[in-house]
């Protein structure tokens with residue numbers, strides 16, 4: 202069976218206690234920290250930037266997985282690389298030059314990901330598979346935590362799984378939005394291996410219990 206990774210989204214963490222929150226969620230078994238960057242332009246919300254990434258970096262040993270929901274995207278990439286990001290994903294609608302932006306991320310020593318919205322075509326993947334380390338499939342429209350998983354996404358996950366398998370490359374398939382203990386097994390069966398969960402983890406008091414419950418579902 203595949204290696205499954207759980208990536209808690211700190212969007213739903215208590216920002217007044219962020220260092221403690223990320224330490225606790227890693228101690229609870231998180232495989233990476235999902236870091237949602239919103240600019241009030243590409244998406245209708247405003248969150249956190251490279252300074253906060255740099256501030257949490259010494260608190261966690263796991264990869265920091267930066268999900269950029271910003272437009273334009275290129276000029277912020279070097280700043281996140283310097284701030285300690287390990288993976289950087291962005292949306293194809295946020296750049297004029299998809300291949301160039303992927304290369305820019307790699308040139309800065311990070312793994313590169315492309316984020317696909319529920320209504321965005323998978324065609325964007327076709328000519329850049331060689332430069333992808335991760336495909337981030339959105340299962341909600343980006344901008345907010347706590348939304349419901351859009352069921353149609355399951356077919357898209359299966360389609361992306363086929364593309365990855367056909368490529369023969371080692372590309373993570375990350376699903377982001379509305380992932381909960383009660384749907385994570387179904388999302389894994391569709392072909393995902395990396396699971397972002399914000400409100401399902403940070404909304405609850407017992408992080409180890411929630412993450413262990415998710416792993417039990419994944420093993421079932």
Ligand code: DX5
Pocket residue numbers: 210212213235237268341342343344345346347348377378379380397398399400401
């Ligand atoms: C939404 C973000 C997600 C969000 C997920 O735009 O990209 O990462 O935090 O939150 P939940 O798990 O609550 O849907």
Ligand code: ZN
Pocket residue numbers: 210235236237268377397
């Ligand atoms: Zn995200």
